Ligand SMILES: [Fe+2]
C-alpha cells in the first residue's frame with residue numbers, strides 16, 4: 001500500500017493562475033508539523049477565488065493528488081499560450097512550464113503514438129519552444145538548464161529539440177516553417193522507440209548483436225508511425241538522425257552529400273544530449289568531455305562545420 005503522503009504531488013500555482021478559468025482538481029496544503037496534506041481549495045473553484053484564498057491564507061506548500069495529475073497537466077497545457085504571452089511572468093517560469101508540458105506530451109505520444117491529438121499537441125508545444133527561443137535567446141539557456149541529467153526518454157526528446165533549435169537559429173537558416181517542421185522532427189526523433197520493449201530499451205549492460213539490430217529499427221518505425229501526419233522535413237529528421245557522414249550510420253548508410261543539413265544538426269544534438277546525461281549503461285559526461293569525445297573518437301560521424309558551430313553555440317549560451 002502507498003503511504004498517504006506519497007499519494008500527493010507538490011505543485012507551484014502562482015504562474016498557472018494567469019487566466020480566468022475553473023480548476024477541476026482539489027488543491028491541498030500541509031499544515032506545519034503535519035505530514036498529511038489537508039484540503040485547501042476544492043475542485044470547481046473559479047481561478048479568481050483560488051487566488052483570493054491563496055492570498056488570504058498563510059498556506060504552506062501546495063499539493064494535488066496523484067489521481068488528479070492528468071487534470072493538472074491539462075490545465076497547465078491549456079494555460080500555456082496565455083502564460084507565454086503574459087509579460088509579467090518571468091522567462092524562467094515560462095520555460096519551466098513549457099518544458100514540463102513538452103515532457104508530458106512526449107510521454108503521451110510514446111503511450112499512444114497514433115493519437116492525432118497527441119501529434120497536434122506536440123506541434124503546438126514545439127511552436128511554443130520556438131516562439132520563446134526566438135523572442136529571447138536566454139530562453140534556450142533556461143530550457144537547457146531544465147533538461148534532466150538523467151536519460152529519461154521524454155526529457156531527452158525535449159533536449160534534442162532545444163539543442164537543435166539553438167543550433168538551427170544560431171546558423172540562421174531562415175525559413176520559419178522549416179524550423180517548425182525540423183523542431184517537430186527533433187522532438188519526435190526517437191518516437192520509434194515506443195515500439196521497442198523496455199528490456200532492450202532500458203538494458204543496463206551492452207546490447208548484443210540482435211538487440212542492437214532491434215534498436216536500429218527505431219528511425220524507420222518512427223517514420224512509419226508519423227508518415228501520414230507530419231511533413232517531409234519532419235520525417236527526414238526522424239528517419240535520418242542516426243546517419244553518419246562516413247556512410248556507417250543507419251538505417252540507410254547515407255553519406256555526407258546524401259544527408260540533409262537538418263538531419264546533420266539533429267544528429268549532433270542527439271549525440272551530445274545522450275553523452276551529457278546518465279543512461280542505463282553510461283554515466284553523464286561533462287560538456288567539455290562530451291565535445292572532446294565527439295571530436296576525437298567519433299571522426300566521420302558529423303559534419304565538421306556544423307559541429308564547430310555547435311561548439312560556438314554552446315559557448316555562447318553559457319556566457
Ligand atoms: Fe535515436
Ligand SMILES: [Fe+2]
Nearest residue numbers: 156189190270
Ligand atoms: Fe535520441
